[in-house]
Amino acid sequence: MLRIKTAKTRRGKRELERRAPQLVESGKKTLLLHGTKTSAVLNSVLTQIYHLKKGSAVKYSKKNDNINPFESGGETPLEFFSRKTDCSIFVYGSHSKKRPNNLIIGRMYDHHIYDLVEVGVENFKPLESFTYDKKLAPKEGSKPFICFIGEGFEAVEELKHLKEVLIDLLHGEVVENINLAGVDRAYVISAVSPNRVFFTHCALRLKKSGSVVPRMELVEVGPSMDMVVRRHRPPNEGLRKEAMKTSLQKPKKKEKNVKGDPLQGKIGNIYIPDQKIGEMSLPNKSKGVKRERREAKQNRSDRASKRTKEDS
C-alpha cells in the first residue's frame, strides 16, 4: 500500500522544487564546519570564508567529532548535513599536531562525496589587518574575477584539482548578464612552488583610461593565506563522467502575458501602474506661470487700451 505524500504548505512545495535536480544549475551552497579541535587561526579562516560567501553559505558552530572525510565511515555526518542544508561544497577545519590548521574542501554529487582536497593554512592575514580606503570595499555577492598564476596549475595533479575546487568555491552564481558597474573584487591565486599556493582577495579600482576599457588596479583587502597542499582524493572515473554530463535541452522558459491564436494573431497584456494624477507635479511649472502672467498682463493692457479707445 502506498500513500502519496505532498508538501503541506505552498512554501514547502516551493522549497522542494528548488532543491530538486535542475537542467541548468546555479551556484553551489557551501557548508562550513569544524572538528573537535580548532586553532584560533582556523576559526578566523572559517568565519572569513563565510563572510566572503555570505548568502550562499551555512556555517555550523558546534564541534563535530565523528567526521573523517578521508575514511570510509567518517563521511556519513557530512552527507547528512549536506542533505539537510542542500549544500554541495563543504569546508571542514580541524587542527592536530600532525596536521596543523587543516582545511578540507570537498564537493558532493547527489549528496555523496565526490572529491576532496586537504590544505594546510599558513601565514594567514585576516580581513581586519588590511588598511584601505573603505569606499573600495567589495559588495557582498558580487561576481569575482579569478586569476591563476603559475605553471604548477597545469603540471601538478594536486594543484590542478585544487584549481578546479577553488573555482567552484569562489565563482558565485552562474549568470548570463553582468552589470559592468558591479565588478569590484578579484581573487589572485598563485602557485609559488609545486605544493604551496598563495591566495589573496583584492578589491578592484577602475580608473579612467583613454578607451572604453578602464585601467584596473588591485588593492589587497581581504584575507590572504598560504595553502600547502597535503592530501587529495580525485573523483572516480565513472562518477566524474556522470557528474560532467550536460543536457542539450534548454530549460523551458514560459513567455508571460502573451497568448496567440491563428485567428486573432498574437495578443499581449500590458499592465500600467496606477497613475495618481492628482498627486503628480507638473514639469516646468515656472515657465507656464511666467507665460500665464505675460498673457494675463497682455489681456489687461489690451482691455485697458480698448476701453480708452471706446471712451475717447
Place this chain on the structure above:
Amino acid sequence: MEVENQEPMQLEVDLGHLMATDLHHVFPSDPTPSREDLISQCLQKGTELVQAIAGSLFTLPSTEDVDGPLVKLPPPLAKLPRQKPLPKPKPPTKWEEFAKKKGIQKRKKDKIAYDEQTGTWKRTYGYDRANDEDAVPIIEAKPNDDPEEDPFAKRKENKKKRVEKQEKNRLQNLKQAAKFGALPSHVQLAATALPITGTQTAPKKVTKDELGNIAGTVATSTASGGKFDKKLAGEKPAQHKGKYRKFLPVVEGRGIGSQEKEQTEKILNKIMSKHSHDILNVDKAVTMHTVKKEKNRRFEKAKASATDSKLKTQKKSFKKGSSKKGKAKGK
C-alpha cells in the same frame, strides 16, 4: 610596454567564469625571494591578468540598463561537475498516452462559463459553479426508476466512486513515474504497510528509541555485555555498558554492620514472603486473638459467678476484625 619575461604572455581567459590563467609564469627561485617580493610579484601579475579579462569584458556588446551597462557573458569554458544528477523526463500518464493515440487536443477552459439554469455567468469550478449537476433541487423520476432508491444519495455515491477511481489512477501514474526515477519533486510515495499475506494489521512502526533499546537488550546476551560489539558508522554508543555485578568488599569497615548478613537476609525475606500474607500482620492477629480469649474467659467466669443468667443481656461484640478472622487466616 616593458617585456619582463622572454616568453610572450599567454593567458587563457574564460569570460564565463571571469577567470584568467597564466600557465607560463615562473617564480624565480635562484635568489629565494622574500615574502614581500613574492606578494608584490603576485599582485603585479594579478593586475595584468585582471586587465586582460577586463579588456575582453568591456569590449563585449552592452545594453543600457537602469543601474549600468549590461553585457551578456559567453558560456564558460571550464566545466564544473554538477551537484545533482540530471532530471529524468516524466513518462506519459495513461490519459496522455490515450489522448496521443486518439489525437485529442488539450483545450483551455475559460474561468467563467454561462449557467443556463440561472442565466448568469458563473465560475467554471469551485463554490457556486456554472452547470453544477449536484446542485439541482429536484430530480425528475424516470418511468423505470426504483421508487425506494434515493437519487441524491446515488449521485453522491457515484461522485465518491469517481473520485476514488481518479485517486487510484493518480497513484498508478506516480508509481510508474517513480519506477523511471522521475517522480515530481514535491511528491513522495510512502509505504503504509508491508506486503505481508495473512495478517491484516499493519506492523507497528518502531521508533528510533525502541530500536536502540532492543539493540541494547540484545547486546547483553554477549559474554561481555555488549561492550566490544562492532558498531555501524553513526550508531550511538550503548547506554547500558557492560555487565552489572556488584561484589561485596573484601574487608569491611567498622560500624556499619555486616553487609553480607544484610544481603542474605534480603534474599531470605524475599523467599519466605512468598508464603506470608501482605494484608494480615500475623503477630498482631495472634495477640488480638489471645487478648479476646482472655476477655471471654474472664467474662464467663464473671457470668458463672453471677446469680441469674437469664436476666443478664447477652453482649454481642460489634467490633470489626473479631476473632473469627484471626481463626480463619492465622496458621
